[in-house]
Amino acid sequence: MPGGGTVSDSLWQKCLDEEVTPRFPKGLTVLDASGQYLYENGKRAKEHTKIVILLYKQTDTRNSELIAQVINRYKELFRQESVLRITNRVTAKFQ
Numbered sequence: 464m465p466g467g468g469t470v471s472d473s474l475w476q477k478c479l480d481e482e483v484t485p486r487f488p489k490g491l492t493v494l495d496a497s498g499q500y501l502y503e504n505g506k507r508a509k510e511h512t513k514i515v516i517l518l519y520k521q522t523d524t525r526n527s528e529l530i531a532q533v534i535n536r537y538k539e540l541f542r543q544e545s546v547l548r549i550t551n552r553v554t555a556k557f558q
Contacts, residue, residue, distance in 0.1 A: 465542050474541075475513060482536045483515065486529040492516040503544060518555050 464470065470478075483491065498512040519526045534546045 470541050483533050486533060487517055
């Protein structure tokens with residue numbers, strides 16, 4: 464976060480519980496990772512990060528809007544310049 468702060472585990476859990484899970488109640492996966500980010504001001508930050516994996520049918524166009532809402536809310540809550548979003552087509556099946 465700007466000024467060197469970090470998103471604590473409890474703040475992340477609150478965001479997950481209040482922002483992500485209500486929009487995607489069928490399930491998701493969260494992975495812990497380490498990342499780097501180059502701010503617009505040229506400073507580089509190394510930080511702990513979360514990777515949220517969502518599987519959904521591409522035909523349900525509402526999901527893209529819900530993901531954008533989560534991203535915007537996260538940026539707002541934690542004063543982030545950006546959030547990385549990667550979209551891939553996959554074949555997945557629970558067995």
